[in-house]
Amino acid sequence: MKTWQKLSSKKGRQASGSYLLDGWHLVEEAIQHHGHLHALIGTSEQLKLHATELPTGVPVFEITPEIAKKLSDLVTPQGIFAEVSLPKANRAPQFIHEGAWLFLDGIQDPGNVGTMVRTADAAGFAGVVFGQGSVDPYSPKATRAMQGSQFHIELASGDLLTWTAAFKENGINVYGTELNPAAVDLFTVNPEPAFALIMGNEGQGMQPALSAAASQNLYIPLVGEAESLNVAVAAGIAMFALTQG
Amino acid sequence: MKTWQKLSSKKGRQASGSYLLDGWHLVEEAIQHHGHLHALIGTSEQLKLHATELPTGVPVFEITPEIAKKLSDLVTPQGIFAEVSLPKANRAPQFIHEGAWLFLDGIQDPGNVGTMVRTADAAGFAGVVFGQGSVDPYSPKATRAMQGSQFHIELASGDLLTWTAAFKENGINVYGTELNPAAVDLFTVNPEPAFALIMGNEGQGMQPALSAAASQNLYIPLVGEAESLNVAVAAGIAMFALTQG
Structure with a gap:
């Protein structure tokens, strides 16, 4: 139980690899x-309800509703959990020579990160790359917002300047996003079928070096008086505009 | 102080009109x-910091940091608040004969509602109409997500079947949104410069009668394996696609 509780922190997840x-x-x-x-x-109650759907060969642990409340950050958890491996080291x-990719540069809110992974999946993206300074995507709040999309597309992490240079080397355009109307109206x-789209930090935007490195x-284009968009909404608009628009 | 604390509930807000x-x-x-x-x-500290920016003729109340914590639902509030009037009865x-309008049918999450108002503002919409069954848009969580956009565009409430019938009567198309690929790819x-876009409840979508009444x-179009989008992201994609796409 203690071990599972530790998975609510990044440190605990990295220690267990799950x-x-x-x-x-x-x-x-x-x-x-x-x-x-x-596990x-x-x-x-939950184990009975889903008895026929549980896979064989995986250890099953029964807990009390009180322990379920301790494991969950929800006020009224359903009472069923799985401990799963963090993904292995990424490519x-x-x-990488194909697909649309989302690069996240310093995104801080777990809900935003999770929603962007879910939206990337729905837009047919190949994967999402978490740059240094982006929040860990395996927190309960982030995975709840993902709705399982981490099992559909590739999640990677790395230095986004390295990723940007490698993509450009492979002939793949990397698009930054800014609030600056001197940039190009998206x-x-x-774009070609293969490209990367960078979304920057909620308050600061992209780091300047990355903005300079982008293709x-x-x-x-914002029309009303709002100064900006929520970053997950902006990412959704951009991903769909670049693939469907 | 007690009176301000009551503004955290819809009942308290309706009683005071603020x-x-x-x-x-x-x-x-x-x-x-x-x-x-x-007020x-x-x-x-905060009143000193903003002394030159405060308007004259409005009562100013100094509170302790402890009371600021009680008034706020944030862990570390800034310590400055304003009590403002709820808008008067809407048109x-x-x-209504012009502009793009967002109709919210049973949206439950205050963060989603606030983000949609902010996005509607950024997309140049004229207003947002809250149908019966949508969450109250003046909660602290909703107004935080709005980022002040309630002062830029019109917020109205009413029966969406009535609004839909009236818009159609005025020759304005009202577009529903569904997950059903039998519907039209947005x-x-x-659209014409004047139209309405309906977004439905997070889990259930639009009420069937409203879907039937839409023009x-x-x-x-979802490409990957995700079954749906976050409703605020979907609204952002739709609003920008229909105005900029």
Whole structure:
């Protein structure tokens, strides 16, 4: 129990190489997409309810509703969890030649990170790369917002200047995003099937070195008096505009 | 103090006809856009810091940092608040002949509601209409996500079937949104300058009667394995695609 509780912190997740999924929808995604399951953990009620859907060969632990409340950050948890492996080391960017990629530069809010992974999946992106300074994507709040999309697309981490240089070396355009109307209106861009889109920190935007390294910087034209967009909304608008628009 | 604390509930806000803004950015938006201010409330530090920016003729109340913590739902509030009037009764829809409008049908999450108002502002929408069953937009969490956009565009509430009928009567198309690929791909639609876009409940979507009443139902084509989008992200994609796409 203590061990599972530790998975609520990044330190605990890195020590065990695993993270916790909270609720049947996420557990089911892990099962269906062959996530590497260490343990299934549930109240007797939840384990009975899903008895026929649980995979064989994975240790099952029954917990009380009180312990379920301790494991969850929700006020009323469903009472079913899975402990799954963190992904292994990711591909090096120089081996990537296709697909649309989202680069996250210093995104701080776990809900925003999770929502962006979910949206990247829905937009048909190949993967999401977490730069140094972005929040850990395996917290309960982030994985809840992901809705299982981490099992559908590739999640990687690394230095975004290195990733940007490698993509450009491979002939793949890397688009930064800024609030600056001196940048290019993203609704006028028709990218190739392979490209990367960078979203920057909620308050500060992209780090200047990354902005300078981008093939081109784009902006979303704002019409009203709002000064900016929520970063997850901006990412959604940009990802769909660049792939469907 | 007790009175201000009551503004954290919808009941308290309706009783007083006012709501509370938390933090200087929101207070400043209210001042600049001539929101009807009942009171400015701050710690001595915050009141000194913004002394030259506070409007005359509005009662100012000094509070301790402990009381600031009680008034705020944030862990570390800035310590400055404004009590402002709820908007007056809104225009009847039959008098509306222009602009893009967002209709919210049963949106439950205050953060989603606030983010959608902020995004509607940024997309140049004229207003947002809250249908019956949508969460109250004047909670602290919702107004924080709005970032002051309630002072830039019109917020209205009413029965969305009535609004839809009135808009159609005025020759304005009302677009529903669904996950159903039998609906029309929204990236193929080029609306007139005046239209309404309906977003439905996070889990259930639009109420069927409203879907049936819409001029047309649109969907956002999802490419990956994600089953849906966060509703605030979907609204952002749709609003920008219909105005900029």
